[in-house]
Amino acid sequence: MKRLALILPAFLLLFTGCSKIILKKMADGLSGESQGSAFTRDNDPELMADALPLAMKLYETILEKNPKHAGIHGSTAAVFCSYSYAFIHFPADTLPSEQSFQKLQMYQRAKKMYLRSREYGLEGLELNHPGFREQFKTNADSALAMMTKKDCSLLYWTGLSWMGAFTTDKFDMKLALSVPKAVKVMKRVEELDPSYGTGAIDEFLISFYGAMPSSMGGDLEKAKVHFERAVELTKENSAGPYTAYATAVAIPGQNRELFDELIAKAIEINPEDNRDNLLFRTIQQNKANWYFNHADDFFVGNDLEESDDESLSDESDVLEQSTETEAQ
Numbered sequence: 001m002k003r004l005a006l007i008l009p010a011f012l013l014l015f016t017g018c019s020k021i022i023l024k025k026m027a028d029g030l031s032g033e034s035q036g037s038a039f040t041r042d043n044d045p046e047l048m049a050d051a052l053p054l055a056m057k058l059y060e061t062i063l064e065k066n067p068k069h070a071g072i073h074g075s076t077a078a079v080f081c082s083y084s085y086a087f088i089h090f091p092a093d094t095l096p097s098e099q100s101f102q103k104l105q106m107y108q109r110a111k112k113m114y115l116r117s118r119e120y121g122l123e124g125l126e127l128n129h130p131g132f133r134e135q136f137k138t139n140a141d142s143a144l145a146m147m148t149k150k151d152c153s154l155l156y157w158t159g160l161s162w163m164g165a166f167t168t169d170k171f172d173m174k175l176a177l178s179v180p181k182a183v184k185v186m187k188r189v190e191e192l193d194p195s196y197g198t199g200a201i202d203e204f205l206i207s208f209y210g211a212m213p214s215s216m217g218g219d220l221e222k223a224k225v226h227f228e229r230a231v232e233l234t235k236e237n238s239a240g241p242y243t244a245y246a247t248a249v250a251i252p253g254q255n256r257e258l259f260d261e262l263i264a265k266a267i268e269i270n271p272e273d274n275r276d277n278l279l280f281r282t283i284q285q286n287k288a289n290w291y292f293n294h295a296d297d298f299f300v301g302n303d304l305e306e307s308d309d310e311s312l313s314d315e316s317d318v319l320e321q322s323t324e325t326e327a328q
């Protein structure tokens with residue numbers, strides 16, 4: 001990492017001297033269908049955790065020179081949102097309660113990165129549809145009605161990063177009040193392209209409908225529908241839908257049997273079956289394994305059962321001692 005830190009300034013300086021034509025070509029390439037493939041096809045999350053910050057600054061440098069390029073806004077939003085979740089947000093979730101200060105710091109950092117991602121996404125949508133941002137403030141439905149299927153990627157990363165920021169700080173009332181707009185953004189993706197991301201939009205909706213209270217739009221039946229559709233779209237070959245349903249429905253419902261069944265199914269899946277998205281499949285697999293190893297932490301009654309077992313054992317020992325005394 002030290003060597004990367006030394007190379008990075010010179011690397012970025014190189015691009016500041018590039019012609020606009022070259023930068024435009026690079027922006028087109030980075031925002032194309034194959035963007036990020038060198039990263040997403042890797043199976044080493046730790047390596048990518050070290051490498052991605054360099055790529056993120058590269059995206060921002062190119063974006064600075066191409067401020068009117070909607071595609072590179074979308075790609076920059078995607079890489080910041082992905083990095084925030086995979087390497088800051090979820091690792092913070094896994095920290096034990098004794099490390100609450102570090103957990104809070106990581107959540108705050110993840111929130112900042114999510115909001116940065118959201119800004120890139122919103123600006124990309126504005127570039128595609130001038131006047132969108134102003135209209136979105138007063139009438140989200142009419143602003144989103146302008147969107148087409150070509151906007152799905154920008155909409156998805158905007159909405160996902162928006163909701164990610166909220167989940168890292170649910171006491172931010174301004175952000176909490178804006179959640180309905182974020183949900184509208186994601187539902188617009190579903191309307192325009194129901195199979196977007198081969199189940200990616202369904203995974204989000206599993207979590208939303210399963211985890212949110214009914215007063216905020218939660219609906220267990222809808223969560224189940226999106227779970228089944230995600231499983232179908234991924235051909236039962238992705239840990240994501242199973243883990244999403246386990247955490248959004250089985251844990252809140254304290255259904256340990258369902259949880260165990262879903263997580264067992266998730267960890268059976270081989271990430272190597274799809275190398276195009278290998279990095280995120282590997283991260284999903286790691287997540288499923290973490291939940292498998294920490295399942296007892298999420299269900300009440302386990303400690304009581306252990307305590308009851310210990311009590312029964314103690315009572316048995318007392319009875320045995322009493323019987324031996326009487327016999328003597």
